[in-house]
Amino acid sequence: MELGPILSTLRRHKITAFLLVAEIALTCAIVCNAVFLISQRLERMDMPSGVAENQLVMVQVANIAPTEDAKARTAEDLAALRRIPGVKDAALVSQVPFTNSSSNTSIKLSLNQKLPTLNATQYMGENMIQTFGSQLVAGRDFRPDEYMDYDAVLKDLDLVRKQTSSVIITKALAERLWPGESALGKKLYFADVGVRVVGVVKDLVRPSLFLGDDAAQWSMMFPLRMNGNNANRFVLRVDPTQRHQVLEAAAKKLRELDPHRIILGKKTFDEIRSDFFRNDRAMAGTLVGVIIALLTVTALGIVGLASFWVAQRRRTIGVRRALGATQSNILRYFQTENFLLATIGIALGMALAWGINLFLMQHYELPRLPWIYLPVGAVALWLIGQLAVLGPALRASRVPPVVATRSV
Amino acid sequence: MLAYYLRLGLRSLRRNPMLTSLMVLAIGFGVAASMTTYAVFRAVSGNPIPDKSAQLYKPLIDNWGHANGRTSDDPPNAMDYTDAAALMKDGKGVMQTVSYPLGLSVIPADPKAKPFRVYGYATYADFFPMFGVPFKYGGAWPADDDARHAPVAVIGEKINQRLFGGANSVGRSIDIEGNRYRIAGVTRAWNPQPRFYDVNNTGGFAADPPEVWIPFTRAVDLQIPTWGNNNCNGRVAPGWDGWLHSECIWLSYWVELPDAAAAARYKNYLHAYAAQQQQAGRFDWAPNVRLYNVTQWLADQHVVPQESQVSLLVAMGFLVVCLVNTIGLLLAKFMRRAPEIGVRRALGASRGEVYRQFLAEAAMVGVAGGVLGLLLTAGGVLGIGMVFDPDIARLARVDVSLIALTLLVAVVATVLAAFYPTWRAARVQPAWQLKSN
Numbered sequence: 001m002e003l004g005p006i007l008s009t010l011r012r013h014k015i016t017a018f019l020l021v022a023e024i025a026l027t028c029a030i031v032c033n034a035v036f037l038i039s040q041r042l043e044r045m046d047m048p049s050g051v052a053e054n055q056l057v058m059v060q061v062a063n064i065a066p067t068e069d070a071k072a073r074t075a076e077d078l079a080a081l082r083r084i085p086g087v088k089d090a091a092l093v094s095q096v097p098f099t100n101s102s103s104n105t106s107i108k109l110s111l112n113q114k115l116p117t118l119n120a121t122q123y124m125g126e127n128m129i130q131t132f133g134s135q136l137v138a139g140r141d142f143r144p145d146e147y148m149d150y151d152a153v154l155k156d157l158d159l160v161r162k163q164t165s166s167v168i169i170t171k172a173l174a175e176r177l178w179p180g181e182s183a184l185g186k187k188l189y190f191a192d193v194g195v196r197v198v199g200v201v202k203d204l205v206r207p208s209l210f211l212g213d214d215a216a217q218w219s220m221m222f223p224l225r226m227n228g229n230n231a232n233r234f235v236l237r238v239d240p241t242q243r244h245q246v247l248e249a250a251a252k253k254l255r256e257l258d259p260h261r262i263i264l265g266k267k268t269f270d271e272i273r274s275d276f277f278r279n280d281r282a283m284a285g286t287l288v289g290v291i292i293a294l295l296t297v298t299a300l301g302i303v304g305l306a307s308f309w310v311a312q313r314r315r316t317i318g319v320r321r322a323l324g325a326t327q328s329n330i331l332r333y334f335q336t337e338n339f340l341l342a343t344i345g346i347a348l349g350m351a352l353a354w355g356i357n358l359f360l361m362q363h364y365e366l367p368r369l370p371w372i373y374l375p376v377g378a379v380a381l382w383l384i385g386q387l388a389v390l391g392p393a394l395r396a397s398r399v400p401p402v403v404a405t406r407s408v
Numbered sequence: 409m410l411a412y413y414l415r416l417g418l419r420s421l422r423r424n425p426m427l428t429s430l431m432v433l434a435i436g437f438g439v440a441a442s443m444t445t446y447a448v449f450r451a452v453s454g455n456p457i458p459d460k461s462a463q464l465y466k467p468l469i470d471n472w473g474h475a476n477g478r479t480s481d482d483p484p485n486a487m488d489y490t491d492a493a494a495l496m497k498d499g500k501g502v503m504q505t506v507s508y509p510l511g512l513s514v515i516p517a518d519p520k521a522k523p524f525r526v527y528g529y530a531t532y533a534d535f536f537p538m539f540g541v542p543f544k545y546g547g548a549w550p551a552d553d554d555a556r557h558a559p560v561a562v563i564g565e566k567i568n569q570r571l572f573g574g575a576n577s578v579g580r581s582i583d584i585e586g587n588r589y590r591i592a593g594v595t596r597a598w599n600p601q602p603r604f605y606d607v608n609n610t611g612g613f614a615a616d617p618p619e620v621w622i623p624f625t626r627a628v629d630l631q632i633p634t635w636g637n638n639n640c641n642g643r644v645a646p647g648w649d650g651w652l653h654s655e656c657i658w659l660s661y662w663v664e665l666p667d668a669a670a671a672a673r674y675k676n677y678l679h680a681y682a683a684q685q686q687q688a689g690r691f692d693w694a695p696n697v698r699l700y701n702v703t704q705w706l707a708d709q710h711v712v713p714q715e716s717q718v719s720l721l722v723a724m725g726f727l728v729v730c731l732v733n734t735i736g737l738l739l740a741k742f743m744r745r746a747p748e749i750g751v752r753r754a755l756g757a758s759r760g761e762v763y764r765q766f767l768a769e770a771a772m773v774g775v776a777g778g779v780l781g782l783l784l785t786a787g788g789v790l791g792i793g794m795v796f797d798p799d800i801a802r803l804a805r806v807d808v809s810l811i812a813l814t815l816l817v818a819v820v821a822t823v824l825a826a827f828y829p830t831w832r833a834a835r836v837q838p839a840w841q842l843k844s845n
Contacts, residue, residue: 015828019736023729030725037718062525064513064585106641115474116641154646191643262513262525282796283715290441290722294729297434301733304430308740364714 006337013309020305021345024381027298028349032377033356034287036369041280047216049097049273050170050203052133052237055088056269057247058096059234061254062262070227071149077257081234084249086242091132091235092226093125094150095207098276099233102207107220108189109177118215120173121206124150124224124231129168129201131237134221137171139184139199142223150224150231160193165223168199172217195222232264243268295384302388306334310396317396318403327397334393335386342385346378353377409761410768417769424741428773431737431822435777436784438730439818441723443781444788447810448796449720451803452613453712456600457540461702464538464604465663465671467495467678470696471655471685472641483696484639485709486608486657491681496532500677501663502670503538506624507531508659509609511635514620515583516571526567527635528620529606530627536562536593538664539605544568546578546593549623553592557625561589564619568594587630589622601803602711604702606660609636612711613799634658675699713800731825738773738829742766749833750841762834770826771819778818785814 010017067073074092081090095102106116128134129141146166153159167188174183174197183197204219211218234254238246251266267275274281310317317330357369421428455461469491470483492506507529515523529535536548545568549560561582568577581588599617603610631648640656665671675697682695700708749762757765786806793801 015832016736016739019732019739023732023736026725026729026732030722030729034722062511062513064515064523104639157646260513260515260523262523264525278797279713279715283719285794286445286715286719287722290719290726293437293441294726297437297726297730297733300430300434301736304427304733304737305740307427308737308744311744360718364718 003336003340006333006340009313010337010341016305016309017341020302020341021348023298023301024342024345024385025348025352027294028346028377028381029352029356030294031291031380032350032353032373033360033369034291035376036357036373037366038284038287039373040366041284044213045277045280045284047205047213048203049205049269050132050134050201050217051097051269053269053273054240055133055237055243056131057236057238057243057250057267058099058269058272059236059247059250059254059266060264061228061232061234062264063228063232063258064260064262066229070229071151071225073258074227077228077234077254080253080257081236081250084236084246084253086239086246087236087250088239089127089131089237091125091127091130092228092231093123093128093131093233093235094224094226094231095121095123096233096235096272097205097207098272100208100276104206105190107177109187111189111192111194113189117177118218119211120169120218120220123204123219123221124226125235126223126225128221129199131235132204133237134204135202136168137200137202138182139168139197141199142166142168146223147225148223150226151229153224154230157191157193160195165193165195166198167195168201168221169197170204170217170219171200171202173219174200176218295380298381299384299388302338302385303391306338306389306392307395310334310392310399313396314399314403317399318401318405321399321401322404330397330399331393334389334396338385338389338393339382342382346381349377349381350374409764413765413768414772416765417772420741420745420769421772427737427741431734431741431773432776432780434730434733434737435774435818435822436780438727439777439781439814439821440784440788442720442727442817443785443810443814444792445716445719445723446813447785447789447804447806448792448800449712449716450810451805452602452716452800454601455703456602456604456706457702460538460540460664463664463666464702465501465665465674466698466700466702466705467661467663467674468698468700469678469682469685470693471657471691473691473693473696481696482708483698484657486637486639487659487661488655488657489652489659490655492659492661494681495661495663498677498681500674501665503534503664504662505532505535505538506659506661507535507605508624508627508634509606509636510620510622510627510632512584512620512632514567514571515586517583524570526564526619527616528564528618528622530624530632531621532624534664535621538662539600541598542596544594544596545576546591549592554623554625557629558623559587559589559626560592560623562593562595562621563591564595564617565597566617567619584620584622602706604706605662606636607705607709607711608660612706612709613797613803615799615802628652671699671701713797715796716800727821731821734773734822734825735828738770738826739832742829742833745833746836747841749836750838753836753838759834762836763830766830766833767823767826770822770830773826774819774822775815777822778815781818782811782814785810 078090078092081087102121104119104121106119108116126147148159169183178186183200186197187194203217205216206219209216236246236250247266247268251263255261255263353374360366361368468483471488471491472484496504496506510528510530512526513523514526532554533548533551544565548562553560563582568574571582577591577594581590597617602612603614638656638658640654642655644650644654644656665674678697678699679695682691682697685691686695789804789806792804
């Protein structure tokens with residue numbers, strides 16, 4: 001098509017053309033990086049927990065003071081909770097995924113190893129696998145006779161030493177500790193206590209990701225029975241349709257059983273997840289808002305400048321029409337001009353996007369921008385450009401040839 | 409003359425409402441996005457204790473080395489009991505305190521009232537003067553009480569209201585988990601943000617002020633566990649004493665030092681202490697200690713959330729795009745009026761006067777954009793709570809300085825953007841324009 005006339009016109013409006021190109025380039029660069037950041041956050045928010053999320057609710061309580069008969073009272077609490085209609089399973093556990101409060105320990109693969117291999121989190125509680133709905137991918141669940149009272153173990157670690165206690169670990173932890181081998185039957189050590197792996201679950205995320213997302217699935221489960229003196233999170237596996245009613249009923253029941261008890265919090269697992277990833281959602285939400293505003297402003301800018309150009313060139317357009325150019329020739333002219341400017345802008349924008357990504361990588365520990373995000377920005381801007389220029393270009397195409405013969 | 413230019417500008421802006429509203433919208437949106445994210449950024453990056461931030465220091469001692477697969481050379485961000493007790497005993501600062509967070513149940517004297525939960529700290533008497541805690545009644549407990557492991561407490565205004573109807577409760581007692589404490593003082597609401605003195609448990613932000621403080625020595629006697637983080641490394645012997653004498657980190661140590669020279673001396677002292685531990689065989693590595701003042705500590709702990717920083721950057725980028733856009737639109741608008749400029753110049757207006765006329769017009773666009781931006785910023789700040797962490801969102805506020813800054817940014821940015829278009833307008837050749845007309 002007639003690129004020659006377009007180029008020579010642009011050469012006479014260098015500054016205006018430059019402004020348009022700069023605007024498109026900046027927008028392209030920001031959009032590419034913002035879309036990438038959004039996708040990063042969305043991916044993070046999808047992190048598997050390894051528990052039956054839509055069936056779980058949690059009630060966290062605080063007891064006034066340690067009690068003598070905590071074990072019996074906890075058994076009563078759990079029995080009462082299991083009797084609530086809609087409850088399938090109940091457990092008192094030491095910690096819950098995505099609740100930020102966790103107990104962690106360093107582990108070794110042999111007793112004489114000087115420095116620990118890694119740091120993993122420790123889940124404790126009776127009937128935990130059943131209640132969490134964790135998926136065993138190898139080995140077995142704990143046998144009832146394997147459970148010990150956490151209180152007793154704390155006082156006397158020899159209880160664990162004597163009979164080599166069992167542990168269930170996640171697949172991710174197993175692969176990290178013994179790459180390419182089956183973890184079943186292997187021993188691991190924390191402090192100077194050895195435990196043997198009897199089962200492997202698909203996933204079980206840590207309550208808090210203070211060691212980074214790569215270590216998110218390094219979790220261990222121990223056959224230790226908790227009581228009201230050393231654990232305060234009741235987890236219930238319930239019928240998904242009755243979650244909220246069951247949660248209310250459970251909190252009421254727990255308060256009934258001990259009027260001095262304080263309910264610190266009650267949440268469905270969906271709420272727990274949503275709270276945990278609040279910052280990621282904030283980031284994604286803010287960025288979506290900025291992208292929309294940015295594309296709108298850029299589109300309006302193109303409309304404004306294109307209108308100005310059309311108005312400025314009314315006579316030229318009239319002359320061209322009088323000399324035989326059709327309406328669609330004029331329309332095409334402005335569309336091509338916009339496409340050309342957008343293309344230059346996009347090319348510069350991609351380079352800029354790369355630069356911004358390098359900057360972010362240095363300062364914010366972000367991964368490299370995958371190339372696939374560059375075409376996303378490009379297509380978005382081509383589309384926006386064409387849409388924005390359509391109105392002014394149509395107006396230009398309707399300029400009657402008679403304008404050429406009129407003096408202004 | 410300015411009034412005349414403003415009148416001219418207003419008339420010109422009205423003549424082309426679409427172009428004008430485009431510019432106002434662009435500036436309004438750009439300014440609002442920047443200011444909203446700036447409001448959050450300002451809230452999270454403020455100095456929580458400006459008067460003393462250079463006198464309060466956070467000592468850290470590496471008691472972990474490279475164990476646990478740790479690759480970081482920085483010491484852990486909290487302290488173990490052994491080191492905290494040793495530093496406290498030496499007492500090398502003007503004032504010093506060790507603290508850890510508590511979650512406690514308060515049992516009201518009225519048997520009909522339900523027990524309730526309060527959060528606070530186990531600490532030393534120096535905590536209150538060091539951090540400038542304001543008191544409504546009474547004050548900190550005397551330093552003796554730390555040594556005597558006395559059952560005393562400082563409580564917050566809110567629970568004083570709840571338990572004593574807001575009356576002066578100094579000297580009365582409070583039942584916490586079955587133990588009675590004599591009240592030494594009642595604080596006013598006190599919640600500096602970021603919570604510099606407890607970054608390791610709050611990440612820097614906690615919306616609810618602490619409401620109870622008891623002597624550290626008493627809390628340890630009663631074996632009250634920490635309500636915050638506890639990270640262990642290596643062997644932990646069973647029981648409370650086993651835990652106290654382990655390398656588990658769970659304590660926050662602060663020291664007040666009058667000047668840089670004192671800080672340098674204190675750092676040498678820390679170094680010597682760590683060297684002594686190395687000689688004793690407890691540390692298997694060379695002394696690795698740090699001494700941060702408040703601002704250094706907040707920076708080291710990355711208290712300002714990454715989300716807030718990146719949002720601010722993106723919003724700034726957006727503002728730049730809006731300004732480029734405004735330059736283009738102003739250029740279009742001004743150049744369309746070349747004939748008018750020609751006539752004014754021919755009638756004797758100097759270039760300077762054309763300059764002033766068009767800058768006045770641009771400033772009006774800036775003010776309009778600023779007002780729109782202000783409305784959008786107010787909406788944005790209200791909406792922050794929907795996306796940001798409530799602990800953080802609550803801190804972002806629209807105040808006089810934010811309003812002034814929004815308007816200033818809008819006007820200055822628009823006038824800057826107008827320089828090039830105005831320069832072009834002032835260069836219009838009168839003769840050429842008159843001829844072509």
